[in-house]
Amino acid sequence: MKARVTVTLKNGVLDPQGKAIEGALGGLGFDSIAAVRQGKVFDVELAHTDAGAAKADLEQMCEKLLANTVIENFAIEIV
Template identity: 65%
Template structure:
């Protein structure tokens, strides 16, 4: 079973990487990009367990290691 975790900075947290990408897009002629938020995607290959247990385990992984929950939010997809 696969799990995918999307980790993003919370709203209101400064995103210097996103701002650098926005600036670079403007320099390349892509006008009209008013904001960029950059995040990360983590894919996990899990042992065969039911989806509910997998989601709970991945949530615990996020809380303990994969996301800095003070400044980041995360979303878990099981599939």
């Protein structure tokens, strides 16, 4: 079973890397950029056959390692 975990900064948390990307895109002539927030994506293959068990394990993985839940949100998609 495959899953995709997307981790993003919570609203209100400063994102200097996103600001740097935003500035670089503006420097490349992309003037329509209003804001950029960066994040990370994890593609995970699991041996589970039960989607519920897989999602429960992925939530624990996010809470323990993949995301800093103080400043980041995560979303899990079973694909």
